Amino acid sequence: MTEMVRPTLARDPLAGGNGYAYDDTGTPVLEVDNASKTYPGEPPVEALRGVSLSIGQGELVGIVGPSGSGKTSLLQLMGTLDRPTSGHVRITGLDVATMDDGDVAYLRATRIGFVFQQFFLSEHSSLLENVADGLLYAGVPVAQRRQEALEALELVGLAERQHARPTQLSGGQRQRVAIARALIGQPAIVLADEPTGNLDQATGKSILVLIEQLHQAGSTIVVITHDRAIAERMPRRVEILDGLIVADSGSDASADRRARTAFQGPVPGAQPEPSPGEYP
Numbered sequence: 001m002t003e004m005v006r007p008t009l010a011r012d013p014l015a016g017g018n019g020y021a022y023d024d025t026g027t028p029v030l031e032v033d034n035a036s037k038t039y040p041g042e043p044p045v046e047a048l049r050g051v052s053l054s055i056g057q058g059e060l061v062g063i064v065g066p067s068g069s070g071k072t073s074l075l076q077l078m079g080t081l082d083r084p085t086s087g088h089v090r091i092t093g094l095d096v097a098t099m100d101d102g103d104v105a106y107l108r109a110t111r112i113g114f115v116f117q118q119f120f121l122s123e124h125s126s127l128l129e130n131v132a133d134g135l136l137y138a139g140v141p142v143a144q145r146r147q148e149a150l151e152a153l154e155l156v157g158l159a160e161r162q163h164a165r166p167t168q169l170s171g172g173q174r175q176r177v178a179i180a181r182a183l184i185g186q187p188a189i190v191l192a193d194e195p196t197g198n199l200d201q202a203t204g205k206s207i208l209v210l211i212e213q214l215h216q217a218g219s220t221i222v223v224i225t226h227d228r229a230i231a232e233r234m235p236r237r238v239e240i241l242d243g244l245i246v247a248d249s250g251s252d253a254s255a256d257r258r259a260r261t262a263f264q265g266p267v268p269g270a271q272p273e274p275s276p277g278e279y280p
């Protein structure tokens, strides 16, 4: 029994399975509703000024904007790493504003995967351990964490390197490990902030191809970038400028259907969410 067990979410009607099965009613995976973010200071910085965005299951969305436009601020709100100054953020229908920090941490651990430009892998741990750590705060027992980590490494083509350390890998391989870590536990949504920003063009392209393959397999993914060419590859493109969304090519109607057909049955390795007493 740990602090990670949050009764609010355990009772949540949308909860169920270890990710995918949370909802079959068309509730958006992620909704940002008229959100603003002002950083205090002299003068305060209005990084986001009333942003609304709704992302459905199975979508692949590119959010593009120049430096300082508010991309990372928006990602932090979408990822529940920060709270809006005003407005609302809902993840799988759950309003972050109504939750305490512990519930939000549990929501984040079970439903959101992150990929960052700098990979953020532990150099002292094996690839398998790095990926398994993606489930650490979801209260999943260690044996299951390792099993799912191996499956996630398989998905990104690095299963045979499971015992290697990140320092023995190329940048592109490191980012694949970070993607595996984001995917473990089948989160409702994966948020990637400049995932190719530290990679040369060819390697970056192979990471984008991997992201596209994951999307084709049903994952819901947001890629944040300042690079217009990357955004152009995405089925849906959202443009942000000076803290406002200035263009949105609109949601991809086929994504939801694809996500549903892709995930009809239980996902290999995914276990039903344990009741509180079963957590280690």
Ligand SMILES: Nc1ncnc2c1ncn2[C@@H]1O[C@H](COP(=O)(O)OP(=O)(O)OP(=O)(O)O)[C@@H](O)[C@H]1O
Residues within 6 Å of the ligand: 039, 040, 041, 045, 046, 047, 065, 066, 067, 068, 069, 070, 071, 072, 073, 074, 226
């Ligand atoms: N913690 C903070 N405190 C004060 N101002 C901040 C903070 N974080 C961001 N800002 C400001 O908010 C605005 C938006 O920043 P943000 O990091 O969201 O932009 P970005 O689009 O991600 O830029 P980049 O492409 O350079 O990463 C900028 O003016 C920035 O200086």
Ligand SMILES: [Mg+2]
Residues within 6 Å of the ligand: 071, 072, 073
């Ligand atoms: Mg940024």
